[in-house]
Amino acid sequence: MTQLILEQALxxxxxxxxxFLLAAGLTLVFGIMDCxxxxxxxxxxxxxxxxxxxxxxxxxxxxxxxxGVAGAAVLGLLLELTLFRQxxxxxxxxxxxxxxALILIANxxxxxxxxxxxxxxxxxxxxxxxVELPLFGETFFYPAYRLLIIGVGLAxxxxxxxxxxxxxVGMWVRxxxxxxxxxxxLGINVRWLFTAVFVFGAALCALAGGLLGPLLAVQVGxxxxxxxxxxxxxxxxxxxxIRGALVGSLIVGTVDTLGRALLPTxxxxxLPGDAAATLGPALASILIYLLMAGILFFKPQGLFPARA
Amino acid sequence: xxxxxEISALEVAYGSSQxxxxxxxxxxxxxxxxxxxxxxxxxxxTLRALCGLQPVKAGRIRFAGExxxxxxxxxxxxxxxxxxxxxRQCFPNLTVDEHLLAFFANRRSVAEAWTPARVYELFPxxxxxxxxxxxxxxxxEQQMLAIGRALVTxxxxxxxxxxxxxxxxxxxxxxxxxxxxxxxxxxxxxxxDKYVEKLIGLADRHTVIERGQVVWRGSSAExxxxxGIWHRYLGI
Numbered sequence: 001m002t003q004l005i006l007e008q009a010l011x012x013x014x015x016x017x018x019x020f021l022l023a024a025g026l027t028l029v030f031g032i033m034d035c036x037x038x039x040x041x042x043x044x045x046x047x048x049x050x051x052x053x054x055x056x057x058x059x060x061x062x063x064x065x066x067x068g069v070a071g072a073a074v075l076g077l078l079l080e081l082t083l084f085r086q087x088x089x090x091x092x093x094x095x096x097x098x099x100x101a102l103i104l105i106a107n108x109x110x111x112x113x114x115x116x117x118x119x120x121x122x123x124x125x126x127x128x129x130x131v132e133l134p135l136f137g138e139t140f141f142y143p144a145y146r147l148l149i150i151g152v153g154l155a156x157x158x159x160x161x162x163x164x165x166x167x168x169v170g171m172w173v174r175x176x177x178x179x180x181x182x183x184x185x186l187g188i189n190v191r192w193l194f195t196a197v198f199v200f201g202a203a204l205c206a207l208a209g210g211l212l213g214p215l216l217a218v219q220v221g222x223x224x225x226x227x228x229x230x231x232x233x234x235x236x237x238x239x240x241x242i243r244g245a246l247v248g249s250l251i252v253g254t255v256d257t258l259g260r261a262l263l264p265t266x267x268x269x270x271l272p273g274d275a276a277a278t279l280g281p282a283l284a285s286i287l288i289y290l291l292m293a294g295i296l297f298f299k300p301q302g303l304f305p306a307r308a
Numbered sequence: 309x310x311x312x313x314e315i316s317a318l319e320v321a322y323g324s325s326q327x328x329x330x331x332x333x334x335x336x337x338x339x340x341x342x343x344x345x346x347x348x349x350x351x352x353x354t355l356r357a358l359c360g361l362q363p364v365k366a367g368r369i370r371f372a373g374e375x376x377x378x379x380x381x382x383x384x385x386x387x388x389x390x391x392x393x394x395x396r397q398c399f400p401n402l403t404v405d406e407h408l409l410a411f412f413a414n415r416r417s418v419a420e421a422w423t424p425a426r427v428y429e430l431f432p433x434x435x436x437x438x439x440x441x442x443x444x445x446x447x448x449e450q451q452m453l454a455i456g457r458a459l460v461t462x463x464x465x466x467x468x469x470x471x472x473x474x475x476x477x478x479x480x481x482x483x484x485x486x487x488x489x490x491x492x493x494x495x496x497x498x499x500x501d502k503y504v505e506k507l508i509g510l511a512d513r514h515t516v517i518e519r520g521q522v523v524w525r526g527s528s529a530e531x532x533x534x535x536g537i538w539h540r541y542l543g544i
Contacts, residue, residue, distance in 0.1 A: 171410035175399045182397045185359050186411045187385030187461055 008261040016253020017153025021208035023233040023245040025201020031240020032177040033088050036095045039102035041223025047072035047206025048218045052121040061124040069206045076202025080195050121213035164242045177240045238302030259287040312337040318367035320357050327353045328520040340497040340511040350520040351500045359391050360384040388464035396454040398442030405438040412460040427456035448479035465496045516541045
């Protein structure tokens with residue numbers, strides 16, 4: 001049982017950190033530019049395809065990851081310059097319609113280029129096996145590759161925190177998020193700042209897509225389900241707040257993972273058999289939405305509101 | 309003294325309702341000037357147009373020898389115009405320190421540049437609150453911060469829109485004192501405010517506007533001598 005809980009807790013952490021990579025970009029684009037980008041999940045999907053295709057071509061996961069992330073950044077730059085700059089000033093409905101169209105275009109384009117079958121992405125050979133972790137006097141096995149994801153996720157989260165909280169660019173980003181006009185009047189080119197944030201967000205999407213590729217299937221539609229979770233995260237955390245995105249991601253990641261793993265078992269111990277069998281999975285899948293409703297009831301602006 | 313700012317025949321409209329009808333205003337380097345008039349006469353609109361925050365319908369704005377109409381606000385800001393806006397508009401998610409650090413720039417390589425440290429010397433009260441966020445300050449402290457934030461850009465022209473509005477009398481005096489010291493140091497300042505007695509002491513030249521047009525302009529002595537102007541155009 002300890003083994004199971006520990007393993008699921010680490011899985012939750014790993015899932016939460018990957019959610020954070022997606023939510024960080026989404027919350028900045030939404031919070032600073034006031035732009036709803038439904039196609040954020042498509043950047044994740046396209047990024048994963050880039051990584052998988054490049055990794056197959058180069059026969060190296062690492063080269064694939066680098067090339068894929070760079071490719072997604074270039075794609076993000078093109079999208080921002082051609083499409084999103086026109087959308088910032090429009091209302092949310094136009095943004096939703098335009099970015100929904102992007103989802104359809106991206107899914108179709110991926111199907112045309114790589115076909116309907118999922119793409120295979122292998123983790124690096126050296127990390128294929130499990131590692132032994134001595135814990136509480138016991139030996140505990142955990143996949144090395146998942147540990148790598150946790151490590152990369154923590155490193156990126158730390159880097160992002162330093163960038164946003166400590167650097168001047170981060171101050172401009174926060175200033176731009178709370179009062180764009182005033183920030184511009186003080187001499188900051190907010191338009192290029194937005195472009196940089198968008199490109200950075202696209203690169204983080206591809207990083208998450210590429211890292212998760214070996215665990216999940218790289219396939220058409222993989223962006224949509226994760227997009228909904230990312231929106232839940234930024235609403236819980238407070239739109240526009242990086243700290244909120246991190247806390248929200250870890251909460252959603254662990255609650256979702258632990259809920260799915262442990263709730264059915266827990267219910268079986270307290271409820272009659274068939275009630276537990278039907279209630280368990282159902283409750284597990286709506287757990288994060290219950291959580292979101294609960295948090296919004298007490299903090300309607302999310303846990304760390306970016307605007308006063 | 310060379311011409312720093314020259315606004316000629318400026319027209320600005322919000323949609324179909326025009327606010328400025330051919331406004332003229334000129335300032336020399338090192339001068340302190342005011343823009344006076346009742347509420348809704350186009351003072352803030354003039355300042356916003358000057359900063360590039362409001363599109364210009366017609367007319368010309370020359371600043372430091374360049375035609376800046378149509379420039380984006382950030383370019384005008386980097387060219388040396390700094391705004392202390394109405395309502396102060398401090399950032400609620402930046403600390404006092406960050407307000408001053410983020411926008412510090414010395415683009416013209418001024419010898420005695422405004423640095424965050426010098427702003428803290430000017431406003432010791434801000435130094436005590438450096439770790440506080442913009443929305444955790446009193447009105448007077450926010451005003452000091454808004455002025456400090458504009459100063460660290462080391463502007464050629466400092467613009468203040470209703471800088472003493474809504475402040476307690478003592479704090480107001482402190483702000484006036486600070487503006488006087490800036491003026492004495494040679495900073496060019498354009499002020500919009502309603503305390504005419506104070507402005508007479510502070511500025512060299514005054515421009516009164518009504519319904520988007522200049523109706524009077526003159527020196528402090530002339531404005532002081534003719535209280536009829538105060539009644540007619542400022543409602544005092």
